[in-house]
Amino acid sequence: MLRTASGKIPVVGATPPPTFNWRKRYARMLRITDFIVITVVVFGTQISWLGIHKVIAMPVPAWPGLSSYTALSVLVVLLWMMVLALNDTRSDRVIGVGTAEYKRIFDSSFMLFGVIAIVAFLLKVEIARGYMLIALPTGVAALFLERWVWRRWLARQRAKGEYSARVLLVGSEKSVAHTARELKRTKGTGYHIVGACIPTGRIAGSLTDTDIPVMGSVNSVERAIEVTGADTVVITSTDELGPQRVKQVSWALESGKQHLVLAPSITDVAGPRIHMRPVSGLPLMHVETPRFSPGQRFVKRMMDLVGSLAIVTILSPVLLVLALIVKVSSPGPVIYRQTRIGRHGREFQMLKFRSMVVGADSRLEELIAQQDMGNEVQFKMKDDPRVTKVGRIMRKLSLDELPQLFNVLGGSMSLVGPRPPIQREVDLYADHVHRRFLVKPGITGLWQVSGRSSLSWDDSVRLDLSYVENWSVMGDIVILLKTGKAALLPGDTAS
Known part of the structure; x- marks a missing residue:
């Protein structure tokens, strides 16, 4: 093994931590x-519910040691801060991405107020119900908003490579390159790759098809950590290392400050489907297969019915105005019906406000060669000559999609789901892509909030299948919120 004069395994230089x-x-x-947020919410609730003139002197009946609601509010603030700390809501393992941070805040807050309510009941203490009922949901909502604002700030810092874990990738060149691509896809995840150690150990070189410097071989991990200042070692494959070598790497890490991560080759699997179970010293990772129970389907259908009915009711004046504009702006029907493929491969008639001239479908073949957006399966053009002037505005703001709310009410579509394809696209599908038909197509989905027309076909498939396999109520809510933002600020990806 090559070593320097000092006896250390050589590694390439790196940027300082x-x-x-x-x-x-x-x-x-x-x-x-x-x-600040908790203090404002708790004392704001006290003042708004009890009145400013009762804030200082109003006692808490039969509560030992507390002379007033002000003292109770101080206690609530301190206890709230304590449970947030004890439940690790500010850990770097949950901040920035995912729902774990919000879930911990929610669980901690409800646990605290539950304990206060139980203690008050056991001691027969009368606390103003409005004080409790307002402070809890308002405080949770305010904490969610505060953390969301911090996430936006953190995402901007991470886009510049700051406030991120400094990652050293270790494993075979192929697995390291794959993991690097996945981590770099979204910089907001907080992993900044500072180097890689691969079996060949090409010193002063870069990983194939990337700008990641190769720091040395898999035997130089400890030295590479020292040089790069890495605080996280991600092992992407263990064939080249072996169990004993992985243990040696873990023993070399500074407890509490440096972390070891084992990255499996499987991707696009949501957290709830992953369960760790140690068996005979082996950390086995169980990945649940996608399941769609009757209960899940019922919940999703109720969300669709209530949500679409509410939106139709609220936007009914807008729907009437849009219908009138389409009618007077160009000859042809107001509603455009197109055959799409839905759940289990069944055909259905998808409704849209007509945004193209009559007979637009017959001109598709002659325009395919001029396609400048979309991908090899989905046709898109930036300046499609078939689109009317009014239609161009409606498509930009996704207003032409609003009649699909009636598809949702009828049961052929969902508010959130994979994009509904036409038969010409389905004919080009690979076998695995047909898994997207396990659920109803949606008015919006991951594809809608992740790039729309700018996505490659592979990325479109990956997002649709990821949604199908990892569906959750919270996931649908997040997508709907992001859809509102995407519709108001469409950028260049809408067409």
């Missing part, structure tokens, strides 16, 4: 703003 601990700094900022 940051001089501050971003995890502690970010947690400290969260702690300060959490305190």
Whole structure:
């Protein structure tokens, strides 16, 4: 094995690590703003419910040691801060991405108020119900909003490579390259790759098709950590390392400050489907197969019915105005009906406001060669000559999709789901793509909020299948919220 004069395994140089601990700094900022938010909510609730003239002197009946509601509010603030800390809501493992951060805040808050209610009941203490009923949901909502704002700030920092874990990838060149592509797809996840160690150990080179420097071989991991300042080692494959070598790497990491991550080759699997179970010293990862129980289908259908009915009711004046504009702007029907493929491959008639001239479908073949957007399966044109002037505006803002709410009410579509394809596209599908027909197509979906026309076919398939296999109520709610933003600020991806 090649070594330097000092006896150390050689590695290439690297950029120096940051001089501050971003995890502690970010947690400290969260702690300060959490305190401000909770204090404002608790005392604001006290003042709004009890009145400013009763804030200081009004006692809490039969509560030992508390002379007034102000003292109770101080206690609630301190206890709320404590449970947020105990439940690790500011851990770098949950901040920035995913729903775990919000879930911990929700669980901690309800647990606290549940304990207060139980103690008050056991001690026969009368606390103003309005004080409790307003403070809890308002506080949780305010904490969610505060953390959301911090996430936006954190995403901007991470886009610049800051406030991120410094990652050293270790494994075969192929697996390292695959993991690097997945981690780099979204910089907001907080993993900044500073180097890689691969079996060949090409010193002073870069990983194939990437700009990631190769720091050395898999035997130089400890030295590479020292040089790069990496605080996270991600092992992408263990064939080249072996169990004993992986243990040696883990023993070399500084407890509490450096982390070891084992990255399986499987991707696009949501957290609830993954379960770890140690068996005979082996950390076995169980991945549940996608299941769609009658209960899940019932919940989703109720969400569709209630949501679409509410939207139709609220937007009924807008629907009438749009119908009138389409009618007077160009000759032809107001509603355009197109045969699409839905759940289990069944055909249905999808409704849209007509945004093209009559007979637009017959001109599709002659325009395919001029396609400048979309992908090899889905046809899109930036300046499609078949689109009317009014239609161009409606398509930009997704207003032409609103009649699909009636498809949702009728049961052929869902509010959220994979994009409904036409038969010409289905004929080009590979076998695995047909899994998208396990659920109803949606008015919006991951494809809608992740790039729309700018997506490649592979990315479109990946997003649709990821949705099908990892469906959740919270996921649908997040997509619907993002859809509103995408419709108001469509950028260049809508057409």
